[in-house]
Amino acid sequence: MCVAILVGGVPGVLAGLAVGFGTHRWLMRQRGTQAPRLAEVEVRTALAPAGDLLAACLAAGAGPRESAEAVGRSLDGPVAERLRQVAAELRLGGEPAVVWRRLAALPGAExxxxxxxxxxxxxxxxxESASRIASDLRAEQARAATARARRAGVLVTLPLAACFLPAFLTLGVAPVLIGLAAGLLGHT
Structure with missing residues (x-):
């Protein structure tokens, strides 16, 4: 709409439609590339609590299959779904080396x-190893969150710099340069 108003007339409407279409395509492409990343973040976020719960079940005397089944039933999401699948396959006599690879296929669950x-x-x-792995996953999450916060802090300063730098140059530096230039040109 802004492009149509700024340009005006039929060329403005055509330019507005082109900009709108291009923006729509760009947003769809962004969503398509972010979906796998968001799914990976969801999996990595759920792994540490799942590891803690698996360790608690194992400490209570349950076997790996029973632990996977109990944790799978108590949580939601892709990790819980995969744990339920692993438990069901183990219950049906699946080979543990093959079945647990299905959980390992999730990012960070190896x-x-x-x-x-x-x-x-x-x-x-x-x-102990399940507790240690859950602790490592939690530490990895904390490091990733800290990195994202730092990156966000840098990205927030960019618009501020884009606003304040021209204002500083216009209100602070330009008058000094104009004054110096007027002084130098007036004395020669």
């Missing part, structure tokens, strides 16, 4: 899946 796989195959206690 360590937790390996830990649960080892516990399911060899019976090695996995409470």
């Amino acid at each position: 360590g937790l899946a390996r830990c649960m796989e080892r516990a399911g195959i060899s019976g090695v206690p996995a409470v």
Whole structure:
């Protein structure tokens, strides 16, 4: 609409339509590229609590399959869904080395899946390693959040610089330069 008003007439309407269409396509492309990233963030956010719950179930004496089933039923989202799938396949006699790879396919879940796989195959206690992995996942989340906050702080300063720098140049530097130039030109 602004383009149509600024340009005016039929060329303005055509330019407005072109800008609107281009903006729509750009927004759709942005949404398409952000969807996988948002899904990965959702998975990584759910992994630490799932790891804590798996460790608690294992500490209570449940096996890897029972732990996966209990945690899968108590949570929502892609991690819980994958845990329910793993538990169902293990209940039906699936090979732990193959089944736990389905959990490992989620971004960031490799360590937790390996830990649960080892516990399911060899019976090695996995409470400490599952707790450590959950703690590592939480620390990774904190580092990523700090990095995003720093990046946001930098991105917030860009519009401020775009506004204040021209104002500073216009109101602060330009009068001094004009005064100096007038002084130099007036004395020669």
